[in-house]
Amino acid sequence: MLVSVLNGFAIGFLLFILAVGLSLVFGMMDVLNLAHGALFVGGAYLAAAFAGSWGGFLAALGIATAAGLAAGALLSLMTEPLRSRSHLDQALLTLGVAFVVAESLIIVFGDDPLSVPAPPGLDGSVSVLGVTYPAYRLLLIGIGAVLAVVVHLVVERTRVGALVRATVADREMVSTLGVDNRLVKVVVFAVGSALATTAGVLGGPIYGARPGLDATVLILALVVVVIGGLGSVRGALLGALIIGQVDTLGRVLLPELASFVLFAALALVLVLRPQGILGGMGVRAR
Amino acid sequence: MTAVQTLPVADQPAPPSVLRRGLPGAVAVVVLVVLAAAPLFLAPFATTTLTRIVVFGLFAVSLDLLVGVTGLPSLGHAGYFGAGAYAAGWVSINVTAEAPIPLLVGALMGAVAAALTGWITVRTGGVFFLMLTLAIGETLTQLANSWESLTGGANGLTGVPSVRIGGAPLVNAGFLYWYVLVVALLGFVVVWLVARSPWGAALRGIRDNEPRMRALGYPTALYKYAVFVLAGGVAGVAGSLLVAQARLVTPADLGFLTSSFALLAVVIGGAGSLWGAVLGAAVVVLVRETLGPSLDGHGPLVLGVVFVVVVYLLPRGAAGLRWSRRRST
Numbered sequence: 001m002l003v004s005v006l007n008g009f010a011i012g013f014l015l016f017i018l019a020v021g022l023s024l025v026f027g028m029m030d031v032l033n034l035a036h037g038a039l040f041v042g043g044a045y046l047a048a049a050f051a052g053s054w055g056g057f058l059a060a061l062g063i064a065t066a067a068g069l070a071a072g073a074l075l076s077l078m079t080e081p082l083r084s085r086s087h088l089d090q091a092l093l094t095l096g097v098a099f100v101v102a103e104s105l106i107i108v109f110g111d112d113p114l115s116v117p118a119p120p121g122l123d124g125s126v127s128v129l130g131v132t133y134p135a136y137r138l139l140l141i142g143i144g145a146v147l148a149v150v151v152h153l154v155v156e157r158t159r160v161g162a163l164v165r166a167t168v169a170d171r172e173m174v175s176t177l178g179v180d181n182r183l184v185k186v187v188v189f190a191v192g193s194a195l196a197t198t199a200g201v202l203g204g205p206i207y208g209a210r211p212g213l214d215a216t217v218l219i220l221a222l223v224v225v226v227i228g229g230l231g232s233v234r235g236a237l238l239g240a241l242i243i244g245q246v247d248t249l250g251r252v253l254l255p256e257l258a259s260f261v262l263f264a265a266l267a268l269v270l271v272l273r274p275q276g277i278l279g280g281m282g283v284r285a286r
Numbered sequence: 287m288t289a290v291q292t293l294p295v296a297d298q299p300a301p302p303s304v305l306r307r308g309l310p311g312a313v314a315v316v317v318l319v320v321l322a323a324a325p326l327f328l329a330p331f332a333t334t335t336l337t338r339i340v341v342f343g344l345f346a347v348s349l350d351l352l353v354g355v356t357g358l359p360s361l362g363h364a365g366y367f368g369a370g371a372y373a374a375g376w377v378s379i380n381v382t383a384e385a386p387i388p389l390l391v392g393a394l395m396g397a398v399a400a401a402l403t404g405w406i407t408v409r410t411g412g413v414f415f416l417m418l419t420l421a422i423g424e425t426l427t428q429l430a431n432s433w434e435s436l437t438g439g440a441n442g443l444t445g446v447p448s449v450r451i452g453g454a455p456l457v458n459a460g461f462l463y464w465y466v467l468v469v470a471l472l473g474f475v476v477v478w479l480v481a482r483s484p485w486g487a488a489l490r491g492i493r494d495n496e497p498r499m500r501a502l503g504y505p506t507a508l509y510k511y512a513v514f515v516l517a518g519g520v521a522g523v524a525g526s527l528l529v530a531q532a533r534l535v536t537p538a539d540l541g542f543l544t545s546s547f548a549l550l551a552v553v554i555g556g557a558g559s560l561w562g563a564v565l566g567a568a569v570v571v572l573v574r575e576t577l578g579p580s581l582d583g584h585g586p587l588v589l590g591v592v593f594v595v596v597v598y599l600l601p602r603g604a605a606g607l608r609w610s611r612r613r614s615t
Contacts, residue, residue, distance in 0.1 A: 026413070091413060226414070267406050271409075
């Protein structure tokens with residue numbers, strides 16, 4: 001039981017790192033980035049290529065962050081010409097990009113699932129309240145909690161964060177005040193994508209790296225964002241922790257129907273609170 | 287999908303002349319004759335590819351009813367396609383493969399699956415609809431993967447017998463093609479009639495401005511739910527044709543890739559244009575089957591590039607190239 005709860009937290013914090021970028025990009029920019037899952041898998045393959053030593057693991061983290069920033073900025077520029085077109089066109093564009101990225105990764109790394117070893121010293125287990133538990137997952141919970149606090153502080157307590165929240169609330173008004181929307185968009189897109197690739201590296205030792213993983217994590221991230229509410233950091237955290245618990249508990253108790261448990265949670269939230277648990281007012285109105 | 291598609295009515299040219307009105311009909315007849323005669327002068331392998339195109343075309347048309355006509359972009363439509371395929375395959379193995387039975391079971395299964403999941407999806411619109419259908423499609427895929435006693439798990443449902451008509455199994459590729467073609471045409475005609483009916487006009491109204499349609503007194507949620515179930519049923523028919531042709535169903539047939547390829551077909555052809563969806567389906571199948579092997583099975587790479595190019599260069603698909611004057615079917 002305790003193991004399942006801890007697993008739920010580990011998955012939950014990982015999902016938060018993944019989903020908060022997706023949530024901010026959609027909440028602020030109205031772009032549903034369907035390439036988000038492919039970015040995660042890119043990070044996972046980087047981890048598979050480098051991991052094994054601490055140096056390799058940190059190198060993978062560094063490269064993934066840099067690549068994520070670049071990819072996010074590129075995606076932001078690619079969606080710019082579609083700004084006046086429908087949401088669907090932007091979603092389709094990122095879907096096409098997701099195909100290209102995922103297929104390129106398969107061409108480079110092959111079809112077979114790759115496992116990613118945890119960094120040395122963390123690949124063992126430790127004793128938590130009488131049960132043994134993988135040390136790496138504990139570290140993941142710690143990293144996730146720290147990142148959650150950092151993202152929360154940046155968004156809620158800094159000038160840049162105020163700008164981000166203002167853009168979520170009313171984009172036109174912010175641009176009327178003389179802020180270059182496109183710059184804000186590029187930065188948020190880049191940071192959100194970097195978080196996705198980082199999550200891929202961090203999640204490598206848990207999920208491994210394999211074809212098809214991109215769709216799986218994309219769905220999880222979308223469910224988190226829909227449940228938590230779009231454009232809200234706290235919503236993404238709450239949604240991620242809920243889904244982390246629901247998903248792991250579902251897999252333990254009803255292994256055959258685990259995916260239905262996830263869908264049932266989604267349906268329940270949508271029926272009771274269509275804008276998401278912590279969804280803002282303005283988001284649904286679009 | 288709203289703002290882009292509304293063309294001002296006043297800009298439309300004068301009523302088409304008799305020649306102009308007769309032309310599409312004549313083209314349709316020629317295309318039909320060519321399609322019907324195709325197996326007589328094609329090699330069996332090419333006939334099989336053509337069969338796949340027709341199956342995928344019907345599937346894309348059912349999706350176009352949602353995406354193009356009603357403005358509901360679905361990324362999980364393959365869930366109903368695959369559900370129909372599994373049901374038809376299961377019935378063929380365990381009960382009977384006699385002609386109309388697998389078809390009807392597939393249609394029923396697709397419609398029931400859509401009815402069970404649709405009540406929640408039609409409460410939303412736009413990108414939320416996209417996300418929800420994506421989640422539903424993936425849920426169905428995982429169900430097909432894990433429910434091994436019924437679906438055969440990751441290996442899929444294998445050993446499906448040939449469809450029988452009057453007791454005789456359809457083994458010949460040409461006969462099978464004619465069977466698929468006739469059923470697909472019936473499905474196409476149903477979708478076409480719906481799109482032309484007052485109901486279809488109301489659906490296009492919902493696509494263009496749902497609040498106004500609601501204000502006019504149309505029960506928009508009910509209309510959307512009904513068209514979602516109908517599209518699921520037609521997708522189920524396409525699924526039963528798939529299993530008649532491939533004699534195999536795998537979880538991939540329900541999955542994200544299949545859904546995306548269908549959406550790509552609709553977008554290539556131009557959302558809202560039913561014949562465009564068939565054309566798009568032909569492009570997708572040809573790229574995947576003829577270009578795929580020469581690229582080591584990396585067809586999705588090409589299709590991803592096609593996706594990006596189409597979004598930039600053909601905002602209204604192939605159907606928008608020449609006849610930009612009309613938006614109806």
